[in-house]
Amino acid sequence: MTKKLYYENAYLKNWTTTVTNVIHKDDYCLITLAETAFYPEGGGQPSDSGLIDNIQVLDVYQHDGEVYHKLPHPPANQAVQCQIDWELRYDHMQQHTGQHLLSAICIEEYDAHTSSFHLGKDTVSIDLSVPTLNDDQLLHIENQVNKAIIENREIKTYFVSKKQAETLPLRKMPDVEGDDMRIVEIDGIDTSACAGTHVSRTGELGLMKLLKTEKSKGNTRVYFIFGGRALKDYQATHSVLITLANQYSTNREGLAEKISKLETENKQYQREIEELNGKINQFLAQELVESSNRKLIVSSFEDKSLKDLQGIAKEINEISNRCVIFTTSLENKLLLSHNGSIPLQCGQLFKQELKNFNGKGGGNNTTAQAAFNNRNDMGAFKDYLETKINETL
Ligand SMILES: [Zn+2]
Numbered sequence: 001m002t003k004k005l006y007y008e009n010a011y012l013k014n015w016t017t018t019v020t021n022v023i024h025k026d027d028y029c030l031i032t033l034a035e036t037a038f039y040p041e042g043g044g045q046p047s048d049s050g051l052i053d054n055i056q057v058l059d060v061y062q063h064d065g066e067v068y069h070k071l072p073h074p075p076a077n078q079a080v081q082c083q084i085d086w087e088l089r090y091d092h093m094q095q096h097t098g099q100h101l102l103s104a105i106c107i108e109e110y111d112a113h114t115s116s117f118h119l120g121k122d123t124v125s126i127d128l129s130v131p132t133l134n135d136d137q138l139l140h141i142e143n144q145v146n147k148a149i150i151e152n153r154e155i156k157t158y159f160v161s162k163k164q165a166e167t168l169p170l171r172k173m174p175d176v177e178g179d180d181m182r183i184v185e186i187d188g189i190d191t192s193a194c195a196g197t198h199v200s201r202t203g204e205l206g207l208m209k210l211l212k213t214e215k216s217k218g219n220t221r222v223y224f225i226f227g228g229r230a231l232k233d234y235q236a237t238h239s240v241l242i243t244l245a246n247q248y249s250t251n252r253e254g255l256a257e258k259i260s261k262l263e264t265e266n267k268q269y270q271r272e273i274e275e276l277n278g279k280i281n282q283f284l285a286q287e288l289v290e291s292s293n294r295k296l297i298v299s300s301f302e303d304k305s306l307k308d309l310q311g312i313a314k315e316i317n318e319i320s321n322r323c324v325i326f327t328t329s330l331e332n333k334l335l336l337s338h339n340g341s342i343p344l345q346c347g348q349l350f351k352q353e354l355k356n357f358n359g360k361g362g363g364n365n366t367t368a369q370a371a372f373n374n375r376n377d378m379g380a381f382k383d384y385l386e387t388k389i390n391e392t393l
Contacts, residue, residue: 002067005037007157007182010093010197012037013084022074028058030068031075036060037084040067044117045096045196049085053077089197091228095124097155097184097198098145098205098226102126104190105144106222107171110137115219124229127219138210138222145208152203153187157194165193206230281308285315289322295342295393298325298386306333306369313337313367323393325385332378334359336385337367344389357381 002020005012015037023030031052040062041047047060052075059070096119103114103126112128133141165173165181174181174193184194186202199205206227214221225233241252248258288297297316301309309326316324317339326335336346346368350361354370358377361370372378 001065002032003035004067005035006039006197007159007195009037010157010199013086015082017080017082019075019078019080023068024074027072029071029074031071032066032068033080033082036067036069037082038067038069039089039092039197043096043194043196044099044119045092046119048092049088051083051085053080092119093197093199094205094227095119095225095229096196097202098208098224099124099126100184100190100192100194100198101148101186101202101205102141102145102208102222102224104186105141105148108189109141109144112220113171123223124225125221125223127216127221130220131218132215133213133220133222138213142208142210148186148189149202149205149208152201153189155187155198155200155202156185157198158183158185207234209233277308278311281311282315285312285319288312288324289316289320294322296323296325296386296389298382299327300382301326301328301330303330304328306331306335309333309335310337310367310369317366323389325382325389327378327382329375329378332372332375334361334370334372334378334382334385335367336363336369340366342393344392349385349388353384354381357384 005015015035017033017035019031020034021032033052038048038050038057038060039045040060042062048057050057052069052071055071055073055075057069057071061068061070099114099117099119103117106112106114106126106128110130110133112130112133114126115129116127118125159180159182160168161179162181165183168183169191170183170193172193176193181193182195183191184196184198185191204227207230208224208226209230211223211225211233213223241255245251245255248255248262250258288299304312306328309328313324313326313335316322317337321339321341323338323342323344324335326337327333336350338344338346345365347363347365350359350363350368350370354361357372357380359370359372359381361368363369370378370381372381
């Protein structure tokens with residue numbers, strides 16, 4: 001059976017040992033070692049990564065008490081040099097130990113019990129047995145956790161028998177095989193059964209930040225980060241804030257007010273643009289009506305939206321009894337419209353014919369619009385409508 005060095009010393013990064021078994025698979029192999037500090041996945045903590053004789057460890061897992069190391073190929077020698085990916089492991093230790101502390105504070109302050117723990121590459125979260133937590137409660141939890149970090153409390157791990165465990169203030173008696181039970185104790189705050197790897201003082205957790213909460217099947221999922229992740233997050237957040245503040249020629253404190261002012265100005269500009277657009281549409285409508293005596297007005301626009309076309313058609317329908325076909329190559333859209341003075345069922349015509357031109361759309365008796373994937377289909381449908389309508393007028 002592999003000797004599990006991670007139980008004795010969570011800070012062991014390098015060691016020499018011997019390969020005890022090699023199991024060959026199609027395109028990888030599994031090896032067991034006399035001693036290992038590679039942590040296998042368990043208790044919410046992901047497996048370790050690293051090198052065995054410079055061969056990348058792809059996965060580590062435990063089966064029947066034996067630890068298996070997945071490698072792309074076996075090492076050449078029986079005696080091997082092992083090396084843990086320490087950056088990854090220490091991140092796991094910070095998030096995992098942090099979770100013990102956070103869970104304990106949540107029980108202490110709000111009787112909110114942790115039902116599950118997720119430690120991922122990008123997110124870390126726990127599910128708490130309360131339907132909701134308000135902003136004041138979340139801030140209080142964050143402050144209490146960070147207070148315990150600053151107090152730099154000792155964190156001890158040790159084995160006890162099941163009988164001894166019954167005398168400990170464990171909140172939950174875990175279901176473990178054998179008589180040995182591994183305990184992790186945060187001095188004065190929490191005693192839990194856990195087989196994972198932990199930091200040795202709360203000060204090593206550095207800083208905790210709660211990120212967000214979401215509802216999850218009647219529980220509250222709380223996302224958080226400790227230590228290195230919290231520092232990276234602060235650096236990224238600070239960088240975004242500084243960039244924005246410089247961009248808007250203000251400082252962090254003035255940013256919200258500045259953006260709010262710009263939004264108000266923007267809304268005012270939008271209103272002015274709409275007003276001007278309305279005037280342009282009025283002018284265009286007038287011009288189109290005056291430039292021809294034909295019953296059918298056909299016009300193609302390069303830079304108008306469908307909304308603009310509708311605006312121009314509305315103006316024409318108010319001042320004349322014409323029928324209009326408008327297209328815009330900006331959106332590959334077509335509009336057919338009249339004011340009801342012409343015996344033409346626009347929507348019905350589109351329903352019958354549009355599919356033959358690969359268009360999508362529809363409308364009512366006096367107006368219909370269609371969208372096309374390309375200019376050619378739109379142009380062909382426009383030509384068809386023009387011929388068809390000229391025949392009926
Ligand atoms: Zn643990």
